[in-house]
Amino acid sequence: MSSIAQTYEGLRSSQRFRKRFSVVVRLIIAVFLIFFSIFPVLWIISASFDNSQSLATQTLIPEHAGLNNYRDLFGQNPDYEFGDLFYWKWVWNSVKIATITTVLSLSITTMAAYAFSRLRFTGRVLMLKGILLIQVFPNLLALVAIYLLIFQTGEIIEQLGLNTHAGLILVYLGGSMGLNIWLMKGFLDTIPRAIDESGMIDGASNFQIFWTLLLPLLRPILVVIGILSFIGTYGDFILARILLNDVDKYTLMVGLQIFTAGQFDKKWGVFAAGALIGALPILITYLALQDQIAGGLTTGAVKE
Amino acid sequence: MSGLVIEKKKANRSQEAPLSRIILVILVVVLDVAAVWFIQNALSKGFTQLVIIISVIAVMLNLIFLIPKAYPFRWMAIGLSFLVLFTIYPMIFTIYVAFTNYGDGHLLTKEQALPLIQKATYLPEEGKSYSWTAYLSESNEYALWLVNADGETFIGKPGEQIVPAQLGDAGIGDADANGIPVSLDGYTRLNPLVAATNKDLPSIKFGLEGDQTIQIRSPSEAAELEIRYVYDEAADTVVDQSNGDIYYNVNGTFTTRDGKTIAPGFRTVVGFKNFIDFTTSPALRGPLVRIVTWNFIFPTISVLSTFALGLAIAIMFNDRDFPLKKVIRSFLLIPYTIPGLISIIMWRGMLNPEFGVINRFLNDWFGWAPAWTTEPSWAQAAILLVNLWLGYPYFMLITSGALQAIPSDIYEAAMIDGASGWQQFRRITLPLLLVAVGPLLIASYVYNFNNFNLIYLFISGGPPIVGASTQAGHTDILISYVYKLAFESGGRGVQYGLASAISIIVFFIVGTITLVQYRFTNMWEEVSENV
The missing domain is CATH 1.10.3720.10 (MetI-like)
Structure with missing residues (x-):
């Protein structure tokens, strides 16, 4: 009996040592991993404060630290020679487009999802499966068709055509329908029917049930999906690149990409400043809400 | 928006208030008027596919809002319209385009391409001929003074209609010994030797394309150009009037048996050609x-x-x-x-x-x-x-x-x-x-x-x-x-x-x-x- 207890004690202490050792090893690994993960970010921060503005001469601690890049970025340097910079305009365009898209998309898809989750009608299952199938066809593959669709629409209604934000928002809305209806239906399904029934007994209409009973319960997940949708639209590049032509109409991502084309090594510092300001709000949102976002992700959305 | 949905809801319960019914009908009418206006415009521009898809959506929305049994679909009317327009339509369109030759050289429809092809002209061996004198403006533009066999005189400029002109008209300078004006309005006469050896002149088409064009053929003669290609609708072929070559419609390009082609080509269904091409x-x-x-x-x-x-x-x-x-x-x-x-x-x-x-x-x-x-x-x-x-x-x-x-x-x-x-x-x-x-x-x-x-x-x-x-x-x-x-x-x-x-x-x-x-x-x- 005692020998068993002794072996157990010995096992415990050697385990404790091994555990402490392994914690130290893992901490060292963590330092390396963190270096890998944040070095590019540190590098870009340093570049943004480096007055030499060039890729070739930049060091991690800038030798000529200053705010020249930010001055160039905000158009306060009349001698700046590389292309048109409408930085705040781009940021504003991006925020505007992403906000409108997110709000409209959530409204439209939540209503559709309500019908799929709560109402019973012929063709319901067929339609749900259909939406799922259609979703397999990525928006990206239909670039040519979407481009021509918007071009032709613009020939008739100028305000919805190429080079307009309204046209771009329409395309974003169209692309987000299928998956978001599915996601939202999934969340609605998790809300017990008993809640609806209590409303029905009180004589509430479908819309009253939806508006006053279900929507408040959906709010937390709506916020998460909203944030993810906002970030997704904010970060989109290709559709905006194809549909927008004028430099003052660009979104931030298109603006930054076009800006970096050609003589990249000389624009590096200004790009760094612009990238940093563009990325910071998103970075902070993510870090603040990482648990909720992780929850939203596991339900099936992949970062776009 | 919210009020609207309540109306729809009541409609479903078949105890619909007349007022909500009226609002619904007004909504549908507004929608239909907008759709008809859009479709008309699209038709006039020849956007056939767009006409079809907007019609489909308009009919779908009409059914959804007018049939009380379709009540659940009212919740997803906007969503469905977006899905049809931006997901299903691009899908079908992409499949369609994959089987066509749509691309550079084939951007136009056949109806748009044929008039362009028929604009082409050639310089016939014989035909209406003129004697010519060349003039040059300060901005390096050329003009011709043309005299036909009957002694009638004209002025020809590139891209402008050829107009009859007489000595003594406003802007036309004095005549020389041969009865040719020494200057035209803003143009000065070129030395005949310089004109005869000028490399640009013979390639310039004077006159308005599709109307009447004249080109210089020799130092002494300019001739009226004739339409080069004539389209034979029955055989779907184009005949070259200058040499009698017959061009057949091969995958949207008029091509002769020995491989000569006419630009522009046009959009046409080419079957599996695109898929076969890259294998x-x-x-x-x-x-x-x-x-x-x-x-x-x-x-x-x-x-x-x-x-x-x-x-x-x-x-x-x-x-x-x-x-x-x-x-x-x-x-x-x-x-x-x-x-x-x-x-x-x-x-x-x-x-x-x-x-x-x-x-x-x-x-x-x-x-x-x-x-x-x-x-x-x-x-x-x-x-x-x-x-x-x-x-x-x-x-x-x-x-x-x-x-x-x-x-x-x-x-x-x-x-x-x-x-x-x-x-x-x-x-x-x-x-x-x-x-x-x-x-x-x-x-x-x-x-x-x-x-x-x-x-x-x-x-x-x-x-x-x-x-x-x-x-x-x-x-x-x-x-x-x-x-x-x-x-x-x-x-x-x-x-x-x-x-x-x-x-x-x-x-x-x-x-x-x-x-x-x-x-x-x-x-x-x-x-x-x-x-």
């Missing part, structure tokens, strides 16, 4: 084989590497009491929180072979550094490295959630049975984890299969494949290749047809993978259960 044409097939191979290697390695690193991190820092756990996790999450485009351009700067920090470091310490952007294999390696950085936090998030869901008593049971750490991982953690994360691995594979942003923004799919007939690069995947074919011709001409054909192929690959994923997640069955 048979050597210039297309070579790069395509490379692109397809890389298109499978890239997502495979990306998913495996990001999953492995993410999982390793999740396991290492999973203990509840691990010091600074939250801080470490937040730092490691950072790559995920930066908009992809910014990260990719950032890495492009850091991996710049000449000036980038990584190569400067490698050169200083080892005297050697890889050519990340010009050497094909290093470019691929760079892309995989960047994608590892971009992608591992996602799997770190996912797997650390899934790890916590594995009940700890399983591990205790395994420890009692004397299972080693590796055995526990291999036999318990991995299988249980894959059940939860498997579908997300597939989703990530599909995402990376079409990861346009990374490929395009890093070095636009470069370095270019030498000898390719289209703009193909060593790191191109199908979707970036499609983009280049359709939107970045680089002087080689856009090829919507070919681009769409490749889109269809990508769709089949991705579709198959995704359907497997649905099986995995029981999404399919879930639908049926919830009826």
Whole structure:
């Protein structure tokens, strides 16, 4: 009996040592991993404060630290020679487009999802499966068709055509329908029917049930999906690149990409400043809400 | 909006108030008026496909709002319209375009192309001839003074109608000994010898195209041009009036038996030509084989590497009491929180072979550094490295959630049975984890299969494949290749047809993978259960 207890004690202490050792090893690994993960970010921060503005001469601690890049970025340097910079305009365009898209998309898809989750009608299952199938066809593959669709629409209604934000928002809305209806239906399904029934007994209409009973319960997940949708639209590049032509109409991502084309090594510092300001709000949102976002992700959305 | 929905609701309960019915009807009327206006405009511009799709949507909306039984669909009317317009229609359109020759040289419809073809003229051996005198303006524009066989006189300028003119008209200068004016309004006469040896003059068409044009044939003679091509509608052929050649309609280009063609071509259905082209044409097939191979290697390695690193991190820092756990996790999450485009351009700067920090470091310490952007294999390696950085936090998030869901008593049971750490991982953690994360691995594979942003923004799919007939690069995947074919011709001409054909192929690959994923997640069955 005692020998068993002794072996157990010995096992415990050697385990404790091994555990402490392994914690130290893992901490060292963590330092390396963190270096890998944040070095590019540190590098870009340093570049943004480096007055030499060039890729070739930049060091991690800038030798000529200053705010020249930010001055160039905000158009306060009349001698700046590389292309048109409408930085705040781009940021504003991006925020505007992403906000409108997110709000409209959530409204439209939540209503559709309500019908799929709560109402019973012929063709319901067929339609749900259909939406799922259609979703397999990525928006990206239909670039040519979407481009021509918007071009032709613009020939008739100028305000919805190429080079307009309204046209771009329409395309974003169209692309987000299928998956978001599915996601939202999934969340609605998790809300017990008993809640609806209590409303029905009180004589509430479908819309009253939806508006006053279900929507408040959906709010937390709506916020998460909203944030993810906002970030997704904010970060989109290709559709905006194809549909927008004028430099003052660009979104931030298109603006930054076009800006970096050609003589990249000389624009590096200004790009760094612009990238940093563009990325910071998103970075902070993510870090603040990482648990909720992780929850939203596991339900099936992949970062776009 | 909200009031409206309530109206619809009441309509359904067939106790609809007259007022709500009226509002509904007004809404439908407004909608129909807008639709009819739009369709009329689209028709006048010849956008047939757009007319069809808007009609379909308009009819659908009418049915939804006017039939009380269709009440549930009113909730999704807007959503459905968007789905039809921006997902289903582009799909059908893409399939259609894949079977046509739509692209540079074939951008017009036949109805638009024929008048252009029939505008072409030639200089006949015989025909109405004129004697000519050339004049030059200060802005280097030419004009002709023409005299026909009957002695009638005209002035001809390029792009303007040929007009009769008389000596003594306003702006026309005095006549010389031969009765030819010494100047025209703003033009001065060219020395006949200079005019006869001028290299530009014989190629200029004077007069208005499609109306009457005159070209200089010899130093003494100018002749009226005649319509060159005549279209024979019954035979669908074009006959060249200058030499009698017959051009047949071959895949949207009028072509003679011996291969001469007329530009412009026009849009037409060419069957499987686009699909067959890149399996048979050597210039297309070579790069395509490379692109397809890389298109499978890239997502495979990306998913495996990001999953492995993410999982390793999740396991290492999973203990509840691990010091600074939250801080470490937040730092490691950072790559995920930066908009992809910014990260990719950032890495492009850091991996710049000449000036980038990584190569400067490698050169200083080892005297050697890889050519990340010009050497094909290093470019691929760079892309995989960047994608590892971009992608591992996602799997770190996912797997650390899934790890916590594995009940700890399983591990205790395994420890009692004397299972080693590796055995526990291999036999318990991995299988249980894959059940939860498997579908997300597939989703990530599909995402990376079409990861346009990374490929395009890093070095636009470069370095270019030498000898390719289209703009193909060593790191191109199908979707970036499609983009280049359709939107970045680089002087080689856009090829919507070919681009769409490749889109269809990508769709089949991705579709198959995704359907497997649905099986995995029981999404399919879930639908049926919830009826």
